[in-house]
Amino acid sequence: MADDLYRSALKARMARLPDLPPWETGARAEGEGDGDVPGTGGEGEDEEMDEEEDDEDGVGELPSLNTLPRLTHRTRTPVDYSPLSAAGYFEQSLSLSLPSRGLDTRLYYTPPLVRAGGRGTVIVAHHGAGSGALSFALFAREVRVQSEGECGVLAADCRGHGKTASTTGSTGDLLLSQSDLSSDLLALLTTLFPSPGEAPSLVLVGHSMGASVVLGALPQLLKEGYGVTGVAVLDVVEGTALEALPHMRSLLLTRPKGFPSLEAAIAWHVTNNTLRNLQSARISVPALFVRNPTAAEGAGVQWVWRAPLEKTEPFWEGWFTSLSSRFLSAPSARLLLLAGTERLDKPLMIGQMQGKFQLVVLPGVGHHLQEDDPAAAARVVLEFWRRNERVGVGVKKVGER
Amino acid sequence: MDGEPSTSATSNANNWRFAQCFGDKGEVDDITEADIISTVEFDHTGDYLATGDKGGRVVLFERNDSKKGCEYKFYTEFQSHEPEFDYLKSLEIEEKINRIKWCKRQNSAHFLLSTNDKTIKLWKVFEKSLKVVSENNLTDGTRPVPPPTISTNLRLPRMTQHDTIVAAVPRKVYANAHAYHINSISINSDGETYISADDLRVNLWNLNISDQSFNIVDIKPANMEELTEVITAAEFHPIHCNLFMYSSSKGTIKLADMRESALCDRHAKLFEEEDDPSNRSFFSEIISSISDVKFSKDGRYILSRDYLSLKIWDVNMDRGPVKTIQIHDHLRGKLCDLYENDCIFDKFECTWSGDGQSVLTGSYQNYFHIYDVNTTNDIVLQADKSAFKAKKIGAGAKPGMKNGAKPGVKDGVNIDAMDFNKKILHGSWHPRENTIAIAATNNLFIFAVDR
Numbered sequence: 001m002a003d004d005l006y007r008s009a010l011k012a013r014m015a016r017l018p019d020l021p022p023w024e025t026g027a028r029a030e031g032e033g034d035g036d037v038p039g040t041g042g043e044g045e046d047e048e049m050d051e052e053e054d055d056e057d058g059v060g061e062l063p064s065l066n067t068l069p070r071l072t073h074r075t076r077t078p079v080d081y082s083p084l085s086a087a088g089y090f091e092q093s094l095s096l097s098l099p100s101r102g103l104d105t106r107l108y109y110t111p112p113l114v115r116a117g118g119r120g121t122v123i124v125a126h127h128g129a130g131s132g133a134l135s136f137a138l139f140a141r142e143v144r145v146q147s148e149g150e151c152g153v154l155a156a157d158c159r160g161h162g163k164t165a166s167t168t169g170s171t172g173d174l175l176l177s178q179s180d181l182s183s184d185l186l187a188l189l190t191t192l193f194p195s196p197g198e199a200p201s202l203v204l205v206g207h208s209m210g211a212s213v214v215l216g217a218l219p220q221l222l223k224e225g226y227g228v229t230g231v232a233v234l235d236v237v238e239g240t241a242l243e244a245l246p247h248m249r250s251l252l253l254t255r256p257k258g259f260p261s262l263e264a265a266i267a268w269h270v271t272n273n274t275l276r277n278l279q280s281a282r283i284s285v286p287a288l289f290v291r292n293p294t295a296a297e298g299a300g301v302q303w304v305w306r307a308p309l310e311k312t313e314p315f316w317e318g319w320f321t322s323l324s325s326r327f328l329s330a331p332s333a334r335l336l337l338l339a340g341t342e343r344l345d346k347p348l349m350i351g352q353m354q355g356k357f358q359l360v361v362l363p364g365v366g367h368h369l370q371e372d373d374p375a376a377a378a379r380v381v382l383e384f385w386r387r388n389e390r391v392g393v394g395v396k397k398v399g400e401r
Numbered sequence: 402m403d404g405e406p407s408t409s410a411t412s413n414a415n416n417w418r419f420a421q422c423f424g425d426k427g428e429v430d431d432i433t434e435a436d437i438i439s440t441v442e443f444d445h446t447g448d449y450l451a452t453g454d455k456g457g458r459v460v461l462f463e464r465n466d467s468k469k470g471c472e473y474k475f476y477t478e479f480q481s482h483e484p485e486f487d488y489l490k491s492l493e494i495e496e497k498i499n500r501i502k503w504c505k506r507q508n509s510a511h512f513l514l515s516t517n518d519k520t521i522k523l524w525k526v527f528e529k530s531l532k533v534v535s536e537n538n539l540t541d542g543t544r545p546v547p548p549p550t551i552s553t554n555l556r557l558p559r560m561t562q563h564d565t566i567v568a569a570v571p572r573k574v575y576a577n578a579h580a581y582h583i584n585s586i587s588i589n590s591d592g593e594t595y596i597s598a599d600d601l602r603v604n605l606w607n608l609n610i611s612d613q614s615f616n617i618v619d620i621k622p623a624n625m626e627e628l629t630e631v632i633t634a635a636e637f638h639p640i641h642c643n644l645f646m647y648s649s650s651k652g653t654i655k656l657a658d659m660r661e662s663a664l665c666d667r668h669a670k671l672f673e674e675e676d677d678p679s680n681r682s683f684f685s686e687i688i689s690s691i692s693d694v695k696f697s698k699d700g701r702y703i704l705s706r707d708y709l710s711l712k713i714w715d716v717n718m719d720r721g722p723v724k725t726i727q728i729h730d731h732l733r734g735k736l737c738d739l740y741e742n743d744c745i746f747d748k749f750e751c752t753w754s755g756d757g758q759s760v761l762t763g764s765y766q767n768y769f770h771i772y773d774v775n776t777t778n779d780i781v782l783q784a785d786k787s788a789f790k791a792k793k794i795g796a797g798a799k800p801g802m803k804n805g806a807k808p809g810v811k812d813g814v815n816i817d818a819m820d821f822n823k824k825i826l827h828g829s830w831h832p833r834e835n836t837i838a839i840a841a842t843n844n845l846f847i848f849a850v851d852r
Binding site (some may be wrong): 004005006007009010012013 | 581582600601626628629631650687690746
């Protein structure tokens with residue numbers, strides 16, 4: 001059209017106009033500030049969240065220019081980085097003693113609603129290296145809301161992480177091989193649910209290193225008679241992880257050794273995009289730090305990393321080697337949930353073409369996808385569970401021997 | 402304008418009457434897009450009328466002098482432009498005829514320039530007599546004849562006139578000179594050169610040379626992201642062959658003198674009216690964009706059309722227009738809706754009458770306005786089916802006249818029910834009479850003043 005040039009120049013100019021407060025369209029879908037939680041709005045918000053509200057000042061009489069590009073709203077209220085309690089996300093916080101493993105495990109649990117005659121289902125989530133059980137806090141609440149309580153969630157701080165303490169001190173903390181961690185998980189589950197016949201059916205979810213742990217524990221769990229509906233791996237691909245290992249060390253060197261306050265620690269995680277969800281960061285990051293024993297009173301680095309990842313370097317390769325083959329041969333339903341940019345390695349690609357697992361890619365999330373978009377992660381895992389759970393008696397489930 | 406208000410025949414609404422309508426007079430809903438008329442132009446004598454449509458066809462009408470009144474008949478039609486594809490940019494080039502301009506008649510053939518978005522063509526339209534062999538050695542025209550036996554009886558074949566057809570031949574094709582869409586062409590008074598203007602550039606051509614043109618105006622910014630202004634129309638002065646003007650989307654008209662320099666980026670005169678700051682709104686810039694600009698026949702005045710008004714400028718005074726006429730000011734409150742349905746970008750043309758006493762421009766719902774330049778008396782007429790119904794009845798009152806005020810109707814126009822799909826964008830005024838040709842979507846209306 002003859003006046004396309006003029007019109008496109010006009011629209012380009014309008015797109016460069018400065019940000020304005022959003023039109024009062026009724027729905028407050030527009031104008032999410034940094035840190036607004038997608039999927040907020042469930043019940044049971046015990047904490048009064050100081051999240052960024054849209055500036056819903058009256059914009060007054062403005063023409064209904066629906067064809068104008070939507071102008072995003074930059075929040076001008078200061079961002080709150082203060083730590084948040086996990087109360088309201090998990091129902092219970094327990095400390096479980098596992099003498100056979102020399103651990104005092106901190107775990108967080110939301111029990112499932114058990115229907116008459118049923119056993120219920122629990123999603124057992126294992127976090128990754130350097131992370132903590134509270135990285136599943138938002139995920140747990142989403143699961144409870146979306147499944148209407150039918151699915152429970154169990155997440156524990158593993159050895160050397162979070163609030164879990166080893167009875168043998170720092171030596172115990174560093175027994176981080178895959179087999180040790182898998183045995184820890186096994187011990188935890190057999191202690192919590194002593195009778196396999198009456199235990200709820202399990203959905204195993206492992207994030208990053210946690211996937212390796214979960215896959216290692218799976219065969220033994222099945223052997224002991226526990227019902228495992230499926231196993232979900234969050235954002236880890238063996239090939240990519242192994243290739244990234246050499247870079248991990250230099251990456252860890254660039255991390256600060258500690259922070260003067262928990263707020264600073266939370267802010268650091270959010271501003272360098274490790275975690276994209278501020279609310280989740282406020283819950284999960286504090287558990288990653290312990291007070292610096294050598295710090296001066298009131299000044300300097302007060303908080304240091306609970307699990308210094310540099311020390312775990314000897315175990316890295318063991319976590320990820322043969323992860324793909326173990327996943328593909330896992331005797332249960334399989335789900336691989338990836339953040340946008342991951343690529344599959346050769347065994348996984350072949351496996352996917354052979355239909356051996358379900359692949360879901362979540363857009364717009366970082367490596368900690370259960371924290372960045374807990375609603376989407378919960379939805380995918382619940383759907384995976386529902387599809388593989390409701391199978392009639394006598395019909396073998398996928399992967400079942 | 403010259404002191405005494407003249408009581409021209411055109412200022413009396415009763416004198417205008419519907420004369421003819423060409424085209425498929427069906428409902429607007431199912432018209433073929435290719436039939437939509439995109440330009441109308443009388444030639445310099447007024448005996449011929451050219452229309453171009455979206456399908457790239459040019460249709461010519463000839464004045465029927467045998468009839469007493471004003472009547473045109475179909476003369477010829479030819480396909481001027483074909484749709485093309487620009488392979489380099491992966492863009493379609495529409496075949497829609499944007500402008501037609503007649504050359505001054507020099508012999509029995511007609512020459513006219515027609516242009517689409519990218520290519521200008523010079524067409525020669527002439528009457529070709531077809532001759533047929535009437536007598537040869539085997540027939541004498543009616544019955545076969547035995548072939549001659551003696552060589553002296555051999556005769557040459559004789560031709561007689563069989564038929565006359567009107568043929569149209571492209572004489573020159575002026576291609577590949579414009580990177581943007583051509584919006585106007587204008588032939589110089591010297592009859593040898595013409596200018597073509599696109600969104601950012603104006604080129605000067607010689608009618609005889611089709612492979613070269615000079616660029617005389619270039620407003621392309623170094624960084625296309627900073628584009629704020631485009632050229633919307635350009636025209637040569639009717640008398641001075643060195644002067645031309647071009648209008649822009651920012652509401653400015655620049656008069657340039659080609660004697661000054663080869664590149665006429667610096668204007669000799671700038672016609673711009675300061676915006677009334679109290680009236681400024683989000684749309685002020687869009688509605689100030691000049692959609693058409695025309696010199697009067699004597700070259701003393703400039704007529705410009707922006708979205709809501711007509712402005713008449715004295716060429717000698719660039720301070721401000723000598724007259725501003727509001728066409729449909731009631732649309733000022735509806736600019737948001739007009740922006741949403743894109744009507745705010747409609748380009749209305751404007752025309753002078755042959756005597757320079759009246760101006761013509763179109764509006765929505767097929768209404769068009771004829772203003773007397775001196776008294777700014779407004780005649781509103783409508784180019785649609787009601788026009789020929791009125792003719793049948795022979796009624797004097799026309800719909801939409803100012804004098805016949807009906808309740809809920811402002812200036813003869815019912816605002817809320819306005820159909821923005823029916824608009825009069827193109828029109829032309831006979832150079833010597835008060836006859837106008839109006840393009841209403843796919844129909845051509847001819848209105849004339851009673852003699």
